[in-house]
Every structure is written in C-alpha cells, then in structure tokens.
Amino acid sequence: MTAEPDGPQDRLRRFATIWSRAVFQVTSTSLTRPEFEEQLLPLAGRLSEALRARTFDAEEGRAVGAALVSAHCTDPETLLRSLDCVDAYLVLYCGEDGPQEDLRARSSRLQHAMAAGYAVALRDRTLAEQEAIAWAAQSARSAVAEALHDSEARFRAVFEGAAIGIGIADLDGNILQINGALQRMFGGSEQTVRGRRVPEWTHPDDAPQVWRLYDELVRGEREHYHVEKAFYRPDGTVLWTNLTVSLLRDADGRPQYQLALMEDTTERRLLNLRLRYEATHDALTGLPNRTLFFERLEKAVSAGAGQRFGLCYLDLDGFKTINDSLGHAAGDRLLVEVADRLQSCATAPGEMVARLGGDEFVALTTGPDTEREVDELASRIMNAMIAPVSVDGRELTVRGSIGIVEGPAGERGPAEVLRSADITMYRAKSAGGNRFELADPEADLRAITRHGLTTALPAALDRGEFFIEYQPLVHLGDGSVRGAEALVRWLHPQHGVLGPDRFIPLAEHTGLIVPLGRWVLEQSVRQARAWQEQYGGHPAGGPLRINVNLSPCQLTHPGLVQDTVDILERAGLEPEALCLEVTESALIGADDDLLKPLRRLAEMGVDIALDDFGTGYSNLANLRRLPVSILKLDRSFTQGMQQFPADPVDLKIVEGIVSLAHSLNLTVTVEGVETGAQAEQLRILGCDTAQGWYYARPGPPERLHDLALVDATG
Numbered sequence: 001m002t003a004e005p006d007g008p009q010d011r012l013r014r015f016a017t018i019w020s021r022a023v024f025q026v027t028s029t030s031l032t033r034p035e036f037e038e039q040l041l042p043l044a045g046r047l048s049e050a051l052r053a054r055t056f057d058a059e060e061g062r063a064v065g066a067a068l069v070s071a072h073c074t075d076p077e078t079l080l081r082s083l084d085c086v087d088a089y090l091v092l093y094c095g096e097d098g099p100q101e102d103l104r105a106r107s108s109r110l111q112h113a114m115a116a117g118y119a120v121a122l123r124d125r126t127l128a129e130q131e132a133i134a135w136a137a138q139s140a141r142s143a144v145a146e147a148l149h150d151s152e153a154r155f156r157a158v159f160e161g162a163a164i165g166i167g168i169a170d171l172d173g174n175i176l177q178i179n180g181a182l183q184r185m186f187g188g189s190e191q192t193v194r195g196r197r198v199p200e201w202t203h204p205d206d207a208p209q210v211w212r213l214y215d216e217l218v219r220g221e222r223e224h225y226h227v228e229k230a231f232y233r234p235d236g237t238v239l240w241t242n243l244t245v246s247l248l249r250d251a252d253g254r255p256q257y258q259l260a261l262m263e264d265t266t267e268r269r270l271l272n273l274r275l276r277y278e279a280t281h282d283a284l285t286g287l288p289n290r291t292l293f294f295e296r297l298e299k300a301v302s303a304g305a306g307q308r309f310g311l312c313y314l315d316l317d318g319f320k321t322i323n324d325s326l327g328h329a330a331g332d333r334l335l336v337e338v339a340d341r342l343q344s345c346a347t348a349p350g351e352m353v354a355r356l357g358g359d360e361f362v363a364l365t366t367g368p369d370t371e372r373e374v375d376e377l378a379s380r381i382m383n384a385m386i387a388p389v390s391v392d393g394r395e396l397t398v399r400g401s402i403g404i405v406e407g408p409a410g411e412r413g414p415a416e417v418l419r420s421a422d423i424t425m426y427r428a429k430s431a432g433g434n435r436f437e438l439a440d441p442e443a444d445l446r447a448i449t450r451h452g453l454t455t456a457l458p459a460a461l462d463r464g465e466f467f468i469e470y471q472p473l474v475h476l477g478d479g480s481v482r483g484a485e486a487l488v489r490w491l492h493p494q495h496g497v498l499g500p501d502r503f504i505p506l507a508e509h510t511g512l513i514v515p516l517g518r519w520v521l522e523q524s525v526r527q528a529r530a531w532q533e534q535y536g537g538h539p540a541g542g543p544l545r546i547n548v549n550l551s552p553c554q555l556t557h558p559g560l561v562q563d564t565v566d567i568l569e570r571a572g573l574e575p576e577a578l579c580l581e582v583t584e585s586a587l588i589g590a591d592d593d594l595l596k597p598l599r600r601l602a603e604m605g606v607d608i609a610l611d612d613f614g615t616g617y618s619n620l621a622n623l624r625r626l627p628v629s630i631l632k633l634d635r636s637f638t639q640g641m642q643q644f645p646a647d648p649v650d651l652k653i654v655e656g657i658v659s660l661a662h663s664l665n666l667t668v669t670v671e672g673v674e675t676g677a678q679a680e681q682l683r684i685l686g687c688d689t690a691q692g693w694y695y696a697r698p699g700p701p702e703r704l705h706d707l708a709l710v711d712a713t714g
Helices: 006-027 033-054 060-072 076-094 100-150 154-159 179-184 191-193 210-217 266-280 290-301 319-326 328-345 370-384 416-428 441-462 500-508 513-535 560-571 593-604 620-623 648-663 676-685 699-713
Strands: 165-170 174-177 222-233 236-250 255-264 308-316 353-356 360-367 389-391 394-396 402-406 435-438 466-475 481-492 496-498 545-550 578-583 607-613 630-633 666-670
Touching: 006 033, 006 076, 033 060, 033 076, 033 100, 060 100, 060 191, 076 266, 100 266, 100 328, 165 179, 174 191, 179 191, 179 236, 179 255, 179 389, 191 435, 191 513, 210 222, 210 236, 210 666, 236 266, 255 389, 266 290, 290 353, 290 360, 308 370, 308 416, 308 545, 319 328, 328 353, 328 360, 328 370, 328 389, 360 370, 370 402, 370 435, 394 620, 402 416, 416 441, 441 481, 441 500, 441 513, 441 607, 466 513, 466 699, 481 500, 481 513, 500 513, 513 545, 513 560, 513 699, 545 607, 560 593, 593 607, 648 666, 648 676
Parallel strands: 402 435, 481 545, 545 578, 578 607, 607 630, 630 666
Antiparallel strands: 165 174, 165 255, 222 236, 236 255, 308 360, 308 402, 353 360, 389 394, 466 481, 481 496
8 A cells, every 4th residue: 555645745746646647638738747747736736725725715726727728728628637636635635634624615616716717718718719810810801802803823722721611602692612611610511511592591599680780791781790600510410600701892892792701619619618507506416506596596586577586595404413423425415315306396487496505505486476386395395305315324314494585576686585585594493493484574684683783792892882780689578778680781882772681692692791791790899899888788787789690601611710709809899799690591400510610609608599480490409409599589470469469379389489498598589579569478478589670670870879878767
C-alpha cells in the first residue's frame, strides 16, 4: 500500500497529479504530462487556499475555471473531469483539518464557480474567434464581390478554400452555388442543398426578425444582416449557425445576388446549454437549484393580472440526526429519494420542484386557481413522505415541515415570498413538525420583529437601553414592605418599553442572558445597598431584601457563584439581603451538579426562591432536597380569590401548599395579588408575603422608598 503524503505540499502535489492525469488525455496541448501537471499545480494551490480561507471567495473558483481555458483545456470533457476531480479529492487532500461538512459545501460552491468562470472564459474566447472569423468573412465578402467583377478564377480560389460555409443565391431565393464547407455542414450532396430555395429553410426557433431582415435585403433596402439561425439537415438533425447575409450589386449598383456566410456553432451551443444546465441544477438530486428556482419564482410573482402562485417550502424533520448517525453518504441517498418523490408530486403544468440546499426543498405552482392547487400539492408531498426510505438495509422514517405561501402575482417580490415561506415552515416545525402551515402576515411580522430584537440585543446592552423597575414585597401580617423584585425592561428606540417576556427568551436563545443577568444582578444589589443607606431595614428588623430572577442558562454558567460573591462584596451588601428566584420548571429533575451552585449560595446566606410554584408539576417531596427557602405561589392559584366568597377549591389547594411549605420551614410568597379580598384571604391562610398591583405596580426605586417610609411612620 502506498503511504499517504506527509505534508500539505505533498498532498497538494498529489491532488495536482490526479487532476493532470484525469484531464491530460482530453487536452489539446504540446506539453508532456509532467509539464502539464506543473501548469495545474498553482491552480490546485488556489483551490486549496480558497477551500480553507476564513472568508469564502468564489472569485478564486472562477479564476481557476478561466485558467483552464487559457491552458487550452477547451474540450467539454476537460471541465467535467476537472469538476469530478475537485469533488472527489479536493477536501480529501487539502481540507483534512477543518469541519468536513463545511469544507464539502465550500468545495461544491468552488465547483459551481469553476464552471461559471470556465463558461465566461470560453465565451470570451469564442467571441474573439468570432471576431476573427467576422473579419475573415468581411474580407471574403469583399473578395467575392471583387472577383465577380474582375476575376472568376480568383473568386473560385476564395470560394472553395474558405473555412466557413459560403452560398450564393439570386434574389428569388434560388441557391446557385455552395462551397465544400457549407456542403459538409449540412451533411448532404450539393444537389440536396441546392434543391431547396432560401425561404424554405425555416425553423421553429427562428427569431421573429429573421425573415423580416431577409425581405428587406432582397428588396435592396438593407446591405447585410447578422443573426443566429437554426437549420434542419437532411437527416433531421439541427445545425446552429452564425449567419451573415450580404447583398451583392452589379456594376451599376442594382441588387443582383445574396451572399450567405455560415459558421457552425452547434457544438458550442450544446456546450453552453450543458454548462447552463450544470449551473442551474443540483448536482446531487438533478433538481433545479436555488438559481433556477429564483428565476421561475420571479416570473411567477411578476406575472400579469389574474395570475396567482403557490409555494411550498419543505424542510426535513430530524435530517441532521440521520447525517450524524449514519453518515453523509446515507444522508445523500435519502435526499435523492426525497427528491424523486417530490418530483413525482409536481407534474402538472406550472408546477416545479427545486432543492435550495441541505435538506430544504421548494415546490412552486402557478395559474389562476393556486389557492386550491397549493393545498393539494402540499397534501401530495406529505403523503409521499409517509413510506419509509430504505438506506443500507435500514428503513428510515421521513417526515417534513412545510410552510405555504399563496397569493396574487404582482404584490410581493421573490425574496419576500421566500422569507414568508421560510418563517411559516419554522412555525410548522415548532408546532411539532410533520405538518404544513399557511403563511400568516401577522406571524411573519412577529418573527421579523423577533429577529430584529435578537440582532439588536448585544448593542442594546452596550448602549445602556435596559433599565430596572421594582415591585414591592409586602408582609401580609403587618403590611410592611420587606423588599422588592427587580424586573428588567428594555427601552427600545423603535418599539418603546418592552417587558421581559419580549426579549428574555431571545437573550436565553442567543446566550446574552448571562451578561444581561449579571448586569441586572449588579444594578439590583447596588440599589438594595442604596436603600439601606437611605432608611435602613424594614420595621420587623433585618435588611430590605432584593429578589432577582435567574434563568436556566445562568444556573449552568460556571461563573454564577463567583460573580454573585464579587457583586455583593463590591456593593457592600450582606448575602441575607439577596434572594435569587429560580422557576420551578428549571429545577424539575435537576441533578446534583445543577443544584451545587445554588447550595453554595444558600450556605452563604443567599435566599433561594422557587418561582412560579405549581406550574411545573413537581413532587412536593422533592422540595426537601432543593436548597430553597421560599416558595412563590403562581398567580393561577389565587385568581379565584379576587371575589368574595373565594373559590373553595382554590382555598383548599393554597391552604395545603402553605401547610406543607411551613412544615418544611419554607416561607410562602404569593404573586398577582390585585384586590383587598385576595390579600385578606391569603393572610388568613397563612401566606407570608405578597406582591401585586393591589400594593404597587413595578416602578422606579424611589417608589419603594416612599412606600417604606409610609410603613415606617405608621
């Protein structure tokens, strides 16, 4: 077995060797194969650098494709073999240190860029050749005209020796003479070609102006014209040409003949069509890719009045798990099978299926009645996904989430339509997946707003857009203010004041909750210290307590304990004046590792409150192992106490919870107290403290100061 190359240069050389062997046989060059390999080595280096660059630059791929044309690699097979080589070996030899999925995605994009650069360079080369041919054609045209007037012998030499096809016809369209090149183009005898008149050489793909230009020329109103035209050969195949037709006049200037010069462009056209196909179709599934889909979508959404469109945006559920567990090869086979099934669902006129990338597919339907058709299309897709897919002997269950957008043409652009479909698809996935949802403009707006808030969060913290309001905690026995809960707000420049329900979930999702929570804790502790300096503690003795909420993300952050200690020490606030609130749902089933930092804080003297108690279905017996000293009863248990008499069921539930909590040496705080009847009933049941609008709404710290002074003065 041959040893693998040792260093990056060895691997790069190996890649260049494989590449040169693959394309040398189909390259028109005077170089030897080793010399040709040296010519490809710097191109391989550019691909390797582009593959591993921090920022992807498609220009490198296009430059390599153009360089292949400069190296005389103009046979279509050269490009195909080069792309196959890059696909199979570039990541293997040049990307061993990076994430393979990302590197393969880059490799695919480099292949597309190479194909695009190759096509542009080949087109430019072709244009240059056409210019040279056109110059030769002009020279031939002049020579023919001169020969007709001066020398039949000289004309024959030019006529027969020309590399392009030349034909002469009279003004009635009768073909008088053709040269050998033209005869070979049509693949028939001279009599076969000359037996047809010019107006008979029509083709369905003729541009509308072709025969108008011809009529103007034979009437003497035009001297020449140049068009791209297709002809049928005698065997039924199609010949594509660059056709230049000129009018020949006699010595007195009267129109006499028409001279046609033809360049065979059939192979070049087929190559361009092939390159176009590769640039607009997915290499794995053969479906149209994002580029072609956007072209079709743009036409659909900009169609005339009375036209509608429907779009299904599909994302497979759990595809990443299949890739991670079975490998990308199995994932690719699954995608191919899904693509085949989707293709079978969109066979009606005006329907198409495309792959946007990864496991994302789209299906488009157009016409006057897409409201019904798009629902039927989505149902066919969901039904097509029911049967398992067999991959390597395993039966894989395939499910997908679909977002549907339907509407009249002319109202939205393609990017807006696709964004709405994407948002709707994720809404279907959030609802459990394996379903489809219809687009909702209000839901789209909420999603866009959420995205905008998520993007603005980091800068908002730096710009000081957050502030804290405080809601008092009142002792139910004597009505004294025992502390306050800190509630963070966001003063957004466009949306105004936002409550925590609008941005805390976003901060948790992005990880910003850790620095934001640290800031809230620091500001709240400073405020508690300021209250102490202003008027000491509450009338019952001890310091006013500040309650600060902790999110589940903060609980798992390794710096929680140390950050809390540092903040307390810098502010000069004793731990007994701080209470950290943790939701019941965050501690259900918590292991010792999660509870360890809370136990350390409790041992220091920090109170731990179990917030929203009663909503997480936790076992009351588990409270004994939690380092909590306070239960905050959720407002849902006390809503029935707002009226008199109170709901007896609610009374029994709260009475039981309070009794159990007190037996475990836990104090009970009740949230959402809004009426005096509630407050009195909770006092009778033995609840310790309460908060709610009955006492005060959340507000600035000065309001707590005023309430505390009222309590202190009676």
